[in-house]
Amino acid sequence: MRTLLIVTALAPAIHAQIPVSVRVVNAATKAPIPSATVLFSGMQGSDLSGRSDSSGVFAATAKSSGSHILLVSRSGYRMKSSGVMGNTIDLQPGREFRTTIEMSPLAVISGRILDQYGDPIKGAIVRSIDKARDPGRGEYYQGFTAGFTDDRGEYRISDVEPGDHWIGAEYESRNIERFSSSSSRYRWPQTGGIVFFPGVASIAGAEQVSVQPGEVNRIVDLRINIQRAVSVSGRIKPPPRGEPPPSPQPMVSLERAGPYIGLNAFAGGGTVPGRDGKFQIEVLPGTYALKAADAEKVSRPLMLEVRDKDMTNLELELNTSYELHGRIVSDGPERPDLSKVVLHFMGQPVKFDASGSFHQSLGGGTAQFMLQNLPDDWYLKDVTIAGRHINGEEFQTEPGTSEAVFLLSPRGARVDVKIDRPATDLKSLAMVLLLPEEGPIPRPESMHAAESAGGFVIRGIPPGTYRIFSLDVNSYLLALNPELLLTKYRQLAPLITLTEGERRSIQPTPLFIPPE
């Protein structure tokens, strides 16, 4: 169930003088695109950059030969038919390089943001929002392109990918104070609010806006009901112990209920209580879960309906602990070397005793683990918490102490990866990921670094069926998003089934992955 990543070494280019000419055109109309930024990046970084002329042509002299990445950017467009990072090209000494780059037009969403009185709001951030998913976080909403409202409340969100998007506008007076140098010299109460197209306060009731390539879609005016932030205050019991900084250090957090939305105004907040246990958080009206935790204990979450009045004298009692008494066991007579193994539960790594046992306090009833640096050929075969098998890395526990067993097997499969191009070529294989055909999608953080260049070995693979994603330099950033690879490009990746202890040799060819 692990993601496997291998990076090849890249060699330096050779000094040269090579004429280059890049013609930039609109993919839909074939019209030239002036003022596009053109960048040639070689092994040593950015070699050459400049802008296309009125004919859409950038002509210059490159200073090095060999593999380069050619990246063309222009507001309102993105490169068509390129890799994620651009196109890989070869510059050969004594030979002029000429190419035409097609740019796909993007869209613009414009409109106006008003307050509850119909007055324009300056400084609101308006985003096009899409749904995303992370293995550790679940489903959430994230804004990718944004515009700011001017003194008339007008905004333009440019570079919007054609398709359907939610539109969210938020105003937070602190943003004005933080980012605008024309703000007042005095400190004012925090105010803010949020609205989603077509005029609702929650994304649950929001509708999507559709945009076509090259379109400017002006949507209806959106009204934000701007409210004053209120204070949520109280104390934790017992108060922090020891000299500052106290040990363990408690934290109080306020998280907005519902799906996570990557917007500032409604995210919530956190604070470190004072020595007397008192805390205070400024927050905009909404529904929140308030809780406190230190390294040993947590409070029960307090659900708050925050309206227009301060909420005071709240009490959070650190009286609940979630403990794991765990051990690492072997599936067979062999004993794993645990000296380099790292097991953690989204905090400090646990400490194993000589028999592989450990004790860990968790921050709540829902937890995740990460197990890294297993010895060669070993894999994690099974995990049980309180007698229940865990599928994936997330699990639930009850208050008190639960037994945890991590079963390791020394009979992981092994795959020898052969590279079909020299590692000195930017077009050569940069990474290989084996992503499980079924079951939980592994987190991108569990990737492995290369053992050597020119051909390498992936060891300790759990038995199962995998998709092989072979990524070149253009596409390797997609290794950070295995869910996207599996969702969109599963069919491009060949299947491989591995049994326990099996050894297999593969010679993958880099997949072509269009940009995301």
Next chain:
Amino acid sequence: MSALAPVLVLLCCGPAWAQLVDSKSGIFGRVTDAQTHDPLRRAFVKVSKTQQEWNEITDEQGRFRFPQLTKAEYALIAHRDGFSDRAYKVELSDFDDRKELPIELFRQGLITGKVSDNLGQPLVNCKIEALSARTRGGPVQVLASVATNDLGEYRLSGLDSGAYQIRATYRNGGPAEFGPSPPLTMATTTHQGEFSIKSGVVITGIDFVLNPVQPARVRGTLHTDNGQIVSAAQLWISGTSGEGGHNAFAREGKFEISDVGPGTYVISAETRDPDAASFGSASVQVRGDDMNGIDIVMRPSPIIWGHVRVDGDGSNLKLNQIYFRRTDQQTALGIEAGHLDKDGNFNIALPPGEYTVSPATIDDYSVERVSFDNKPVTNWRIRVESSAEPKDFVLVLKPKP
């Protein structure tokens, strides 16, 4: 009727008058646009007295209420986006009548325009800044800023009355989050002349044409005037209007400063060796191509010998540092501190230039006299000349009665 006297000169244009609806307690009022007399909704009103303050936000009619406040003198400040802050003083007599306080705010100025490149294409996300009109040798302050939209258009709002210069800066970096981060092309220019902004003024058509080019690298050497290589130094490059300021380091007598757009710059170099601090500078004109062979000759930094004296009882003086803040933006940090010994003396090496001086804390003392190089200091400003001769800075304090 009782007067509300303006308490902050830069915010207030004239006195206003106000009365109260309740003769016993409470402050009530209404915030309006001084020109149109329309109510200003969602305006902030702050009332303060000694260490306490109260805040309210105006309602649909522009009204605010502080019913809990008892009869006393208060400071009142009103704030609304798009209007200049304005301060009043609420006096005891204001509690005697029954009319609401009329708070009038003046609309701020606005400058609009468009930025395009030499091909007439809009430059997106170009930073437009309103700079304070610069006094000779003084710093440039950015008082408001905004970015152009996808049409290259900008609306620079939030400008209080005053004189401004307008600067446009374009930096086009790698479009991918993990892509190449240095600017690929860049350009900056300051619009000719100053703009005089008065309340509610809208100046349109302030357009810029920029020619973004690949940023250049500036390389050179550092040595003393007898040819000795300067092993390590800090460098700071800054345009004539403070634009493009960033730092670099010299090692083994060589330096390279990257990401320099076209323009005229001063490169300042400093070594911080407490026993042999040195400085040097060079002017460069960057036109888009890399520049090599910039020679900077390092000379000993002038030493300031400081003396703090107290006329009378100095036992409560907690002063331990004197700050020297460079006013011409030709250094990275821009501030140096002289650390006082138990006798109130210090010495500090300062590169030549103009500085404002400020003592860290002199709570219970007033300033009797400040002198630099045997001349009286006015407005806490000193000019350090380049000669290596030591210079005396003397601060004489007196206990407050």
